[in-house]
Amino acid sequence: MGLRCGIAVFPGTWSERDCAHAVELAGGEPVMLWHAERDLKGSDLVILPGGFAHGDYLRAGAIARFAPLMAAVEGHAAAGGPVLGICNGFQILCEAGLLPGALLRNSCLQFRCQSTHLRVETDASPFLSGLGVGRVLEIPISHGEGRYYAPPEQLAQLEAAGRVALRYCGPGGELGDAHNPNGSLHHIAGVLNAAGNVLGMMPHPERACEPLLGSADGLPLFQAALRQLARA
Amino acid sequence: MSPAPLTPTASELRELALTEAEYRRALDLLGRAPNRLELGMLGALWSEHCSYKTSRPLLSRLGSTGPQVVVGPGENAGVVDLGGDLLCCFKIESHNHPSAIEPVQGAATGVGGILRDVFAMGARPVAILDALRFGDLGDASQRHRFAKVVEGVGFYGNCVGVPTVGGETYFDPAYAGNCLVNAMCVGLARRDQLLHAVARGVGNPVLLVGADTGRDGIHGATFASVQLDEQAEGRRPAVQVGNPFLEKCLLEACLELAGHPAVIGLQDCGAAGLTSSCAEMAQRGGVGIALDLDKVARRESGMTPYEVMLSESQERMVLVVERGRESEVRAVFDRWELRSDVIGKVIADPELRLSSAGEEVARLPLEVLVDGFMPRHPPRSRPAEVAARLEADPLALEPRWPLEESWLRLLASPNCGDTAWIYRQYDHQVGDDTVAGPGGDAAVLRLRGRPDGLALTVDGAHRSAVLDPRRGTQLAVAEALRNLACAGAEPLALTNCLNFGDPDQEEVMWQLDEAVAGLAEAARELGVPVVSGNVSLYNDLSGAGIPPTPVVGMVGRVEQVRRSPGAAFSRSGDLVYLLGPEGAELGGSELQRLAQGEVLGPPPALDLGLELRVARAVAAAVGGAIARSAHDSSLGGRAVTLAESCVAGGLGAEVELPSPGPGSPRGWWWGVLFGETSGRYLLSVDPGSEAELVGICRREGAPHRLVGTVGGEAISIRGVVSIPLAAAAAARAGSLEGPMAAALT
Amino acid sequence: MTLKPVVNDPQGLAVTQGLHALGYAEVMESRVGKQVQLRLSAADRGQAEARVDEMCQRLLCNGVIEDYRFRLDEEDG
Amino acid sequence: MTLKPVVNDPQGLAVTQGLHALGYAEVMESRVGKQVQLRLSAADRGQAEARVDEMCQRLLCNGVIEDYRFRLDEEDG
Numbered sequence A: 001m002g003l004r005c006g007i008a009v010f011p012g013t014w015s016e017r018d019c020a021h022a023v024e025l026a027g028g029e030p031v032m033l034w035h036a037e038r039d040l041k042g043s044d045l046v047i048l049p050g051g052f053a054h055g056d057y058l059r060a061g062a063i064a065r066f067a068p069l070m071a072a073v074e075g076h077a078a079a080g081g082p083v084l085g086i087c088n089g090f091q092i093l094c095e096a097g098l099l100p101g102a103l104l105r106n107s108c109l110q111f112r113c114q115s116t117h118l119r120v121e122t123d124a125s126p127f128l129s130g131l132g133v134g135r136v137l138e139i140p141i142s143h144g145e146g147r148y149y150a151p152p153e154q155l156a157q158l159e160a161a162g163r164v165a166l167r168y169c170g171p172g173g174e175l176g177d178a179h180n181p182n183g184s185l186h187h188i189a190g191v192l193n194a195a196g197n198v199l200g201m202m203p204h205p206e207r208a209c210e211p212l213l214g215s216a217d218g219l220p221l222f223q224a225a226l227r228q229l230a231r232a
Numbered sequence B: 001m002s003p004a005p006l007t008p009t010a011s012e013l014r015e016l017a018l019t020e021a022e023y024r025r026a027l028d029l030l031g032r033a034p035n036r037l038e039l040g041m042l043g044a045l046w047s048e049h050c051s052y053k054t055s056r057p058l059l060s061r062l063g064s065t066g067p068q069v070v071v072g073p074g075e076n077a078g079v080v081d082l083g084g085d086l087l088c089c090f091k092i093e094s095h096n097h098p099s100a101i102e103p104v105q106g107a108a109t110g111v112g113g114i115l116r117d118v119f120a121m122g123a124r125p126v127a128i129l130d131a132l133r134f135g136d137l138g139d140a141s142q143r144h145r146f147a148k149v150v151e152g153v154g155f156y157g158n159c160v161g162v163p164t165v166g167g168e169t170y171f172d173p174a175y176a177g178n179c180l181v182n183a184m185c186v187g188l189a190r191r192d193q194l195l196h197a198v199a200r201g202v203g204n205p206v207l208l209v210g211a212d213t214g215r216d217g218i219h220g221a222t223f224a225s226v227q228l229d230e231q232a233e234g235r236r237p238a239v240q241v242g243n244p245f246l247e248k249c250l251l252e253a254c255l256e257l258a259g260h261p262a263v264i265g266l267q268d269c270g271a272a273g274l275t276s277s278c279a280e281m282a283q284r285g286g287v288g289i290a291l292d293l294d295k296v297a298r299r300e301s302g303m304t305p306y307e308v309m310l311s312e313s314q315e316r317m318v319l320v321v322e323r324g325r326e327s328e329v330r331a332v333f334d335r336w337e338l339r340s341d342v343i344g345k346v347i348a349d350p351e352l353r354l355s356s357a358g359e360e361v362a363r364l365p366l367e368v369l370v371d372g373f374m375p376r377h378p379p380r381s382r383p384a385e386v387a388a389r390l391e392a393d394p395l396a397l398e399p400r401w402p403l404e405e406s407w408l409r410l411l412a413s414p415n416c417g418d419t420a421w422i423y424r425q426y427d428h429q430v431g432d433d434t435v436a437g438p439g440g441d442a443a444v445l446r447l448r449g450r451p452d453g454l455a456l457t458v459d460g461a462h463r464s465a466v467l468d469p470r471r472g473t474q475l476a477v478a479e480a481l482r483n484l485a486c487a488g489a490e491p492l493a494l495t496n497c498l499n500f501g502d503p504d505q506e507e508v509m510w511q512l513d514e515a516v517a518g519l520a521e522a523a524r525e526l527g528v529p530v531v532s533g534n535v536s537l538y539n540d541l542s543g544a545g546i547p548p549t550p551v552v553g554m555v556g557r558v559e560q561v562r563r564s565p566g567a568a569f570s571r572s573g574d575l576v577y578l579l580g581p582e583g584a585e586l587g588g589s590e591l592q593r594l595a596q597g598e599v600l601g602p603p604p605a606l607d608l609g610l611e612l613r614v615a616r617a618v619a620a621a622v623g624g625a626i627a628r629s630a631h632d633s634s635l636g637g638r639a640v641t642l643a644e645s646c647v648a649g650g651l652g653a654e655v656e657l658p659s660p661g662p663g664s665p666r667g668w669w670w671g672v673l674f675g676e677t678s679g680r681y682l683l684s685v686d687p688g689s690e691a692e693l694v695g696i697c698r699r700e701g702a703p704h705r706l707v708g709t710v711g712g713e714a715i716s717i718r719g720v721v722s723i724p725l726a727a728a729a730a731a732r733a734g735s736l737e738g739p740m741a742a743a744l745t
Numbered sequence C, D: 001m002t003l004k005p006v007v008n009d010p011q012g013l014a015v016t017q018g019l020h021a022l023g024y025a026e027v028m029e030s031r032v033g034k035q036v037q038l039r040l041s042a043a044d045r046g047q048a049e050a051r052v053d054e055m056c057q058r059l060l061c062n063g064v065i066e067d068y069r070f071r072l073d074e075e076d077g
């Protein structure tokens, strides 16, 4: 039996099944975690998937972060357990203070679902280890509020500490506004917590796990984390 | 019974959409005068919207049977068998009027409604498609409306987490006063999860779940002057604001209950709200329903029974549950933080019985309420003006633009160009099954754990329908078939949305009659049963009606799902084949409309037998991975099809087409390049696979001809005209982006 | 800009539920609207008022579902 | 609730552009924020103030990007 990957389900979450499929492809065992419970059901790794938890009505993730499950997720993260927040999951992690910054309305003021290229900026995270710094991944986005923002000092600290995990880029890894789909500061697509075990990213790696669907570049993120857990 | 019966005035009847004759019929059938509430309910259920009193007599002509059909028209959605215990459930619906009043919410609630139709059957929605019509994009208000409708469709689907995988969009000044917003939803269910909208078992409780009931959508069909005080109009919202989050929870809860032994029937609350949902469920089960209106949770205080029964508040469902097991069912809704209330029960007498404050406030036999409406047979006649249009001969005219300019103009027209501006605002991937999303001919979804998949498309053909509604409707069916063929799919069944003007105009009624005849004929000839649909009449808000606009949604099956280049040429040196009929014509084509400003000439030729043979050949060539690319020719004709395959693949091509014979008309080359004769495709093949392709075409009896080769930086018709690949790409890329960059948000 | 009182307000519903979940049982209703701050120059108050009112009607406010109110504050210069 | 002045506000920009396009050249800047109306019961004004302030900090407003202000109006009953 594979390692247990808990997948949080809030009312309004919609990529839990996609994440479960990705976890299976990576050799893990998906376990659904209900927002109203505090139990991680023995999860080795926790995924906060995409969707519109509680409708994202006030601010994306604002209400979800108070879910009983989030207390358990915080505990898991504090103990060094890997946590991956995808899209809405990233927004929730920011609202919960597990990751710095906030995600604002896309600068184009439209929802965007499209393929993007991401440059791996560090390998100091279970989800990125072995991927290779500088590697370019093709992974789609699907969000209306993904413009990463952090106050200037905090942003500088994040950069200095190497906690920017992924940046939007062109197919060759080049940076530029033309490749930034939402106006994120410093082209940031994903960030890490200080210890590197919590990764939040707006793009959807779970949608890029099979060549049949256009890209398999998201699968290595799941595989890397499972590999590291298996070694530990 | 109170309140007392009344004698309505003519204007009061008009507000209820009832005629004097219908009122007399109500008196007759009931043997008494109905009270206000009863009359309001009759007005709503006897309205065109609910009863199809004008279109139903026509729709019986449609063939809806086949070995694959599990549920045909008459339920919330049609259902076909995919084999191996899996069913596919789908339907299309219009939300034209609401979208004209408030485009974001109108479009959003249109998507919400069609999703409910599908999950009411116990099927998980897996795809949405939308068919849109607006006026010219040169007009700022049309740009605004278009932008807002797209935002609304995206908002609802994105939030609920159902991918919008396809659609079609067309701009024509004829829709300036009446935009069209049709949404189609496709769902999947295991056979044992299929639910029906039926009430059974006397004594079983009736539940209302989801949103609270507000004063939404109680418009014309009310006694504003009689029943409500003067501020009443201001208390009623003209627009319903949808709550996709609530819908998502409702969807999950209902699907958890699909197949649950305690659930007897499930129905969404659509037009005419509780009145139609309860009446139809009871009617299907041969029982009645008694409701205690005080049990209905309300969004506002002071609502009358009338308002409760006719409210069209979104995101509500009605359930009939086995007595004694309410708590099991309600526990599921509780878990999803959804309100559920027992509001009534099933009774033996086939009637709808309503009470409030301990008193009976209405009692109507279902045979009166549901079946008592008066079928209408308004007169129809073919307008003389049509004959004059048909007589025009666009091919004989001096062409307005040179070939090269015509070609580039078509590519730059928002009707032919790149639609990414639309679909990048739609999540078209959620669910992780989208193998081919929007932008190609048909969308393809895989079916988890199986080698096969679904191909989906939605198509309309109003230009030709203006000239000949029968042919136009058939052309829409043919185009849908071609799109499926390009994905390598065999059709399973179709759904349709008939968008027309005011049927009390003889011309419109004639159009409707002809369109249904054409649909029936095409569906029969092509062997594709019609399993669901919707009719939207009175699309004449601005006084001018729309062109007849039949829209066809088709679902097909792909035997072996694989990633394919689709329409895109993928390798230099591949051979380009043209399949289908030859010939030159321009009538009813996009170029003809652009050049002359109105649609004229004979509509594009269509031979249904040939159409089917060529489609089979294409499906076989694509399905067998013999064709490297396949793209059907529709809007803009062969030249646009060729340019699209080139631009999509980033490769040029050179093709040769037969030269005109002596005595060919002036516009002959225009007709060859831009004519929209049905049944044509461009395929590319590896030279090594040529023999196989030819073999398939011979076997299926499909006309085919090698016309050229992929490669180079130009798209050229040898010896006739050539455009640079880059120019074609730029024209196409800017067709929507250009005008929409100027849209106010 | 606020949604008209009769119009369904899913955002407001979510806020109410969210506050209840956090223990603020005293909240009976909430409605979520938009706020636009404009900086503009005008000859006088009356003109400013007329212009802003027009802007609200033409662009800022969706009259089908929203009501609006505005307030003018003066700035130097 | 308004976005902090240092935070980019593309929505405000779009409003400014939209107004300019309609001929309102006098508009120099606009910023778009949110407005929440709550109906709640409280023993007195002071208590209401304290509770609402807490709601803003805990849920309604995200301090990283937003500032807030509120006003209390009394109702009967």
Ligand SMILES: Nc1ncnc2c1ncn2[C@@H]1O[C@H](COP(=O)(O)OP(=O)(O)O)[C@@H](O)[C@H]1O
Binding pocket: B049, B050, B059, B062, B072, B073, B074, B075, B076, B077, B078, B091, B093, B117, B270, B271, B496, B497, B498, B530, B531, B532, B533, B534, B535
């Ligand atoms: N053009 C049509 N072709 C086939 N069936 C139709 C057509 N129009 C309506 N129907 C069928 O009539 C029934 C009532 O349609 P409608 O009122 O649109 O459904 P709903 O109540 O779910 O909104 C449905 O079962 C629908 O499939």
Ligand SMILES: [Mg+2]
Binding pocket: B440, B441, B482, B483, B631, B632, B633, B634
């Ligand atoms: Mg096509």
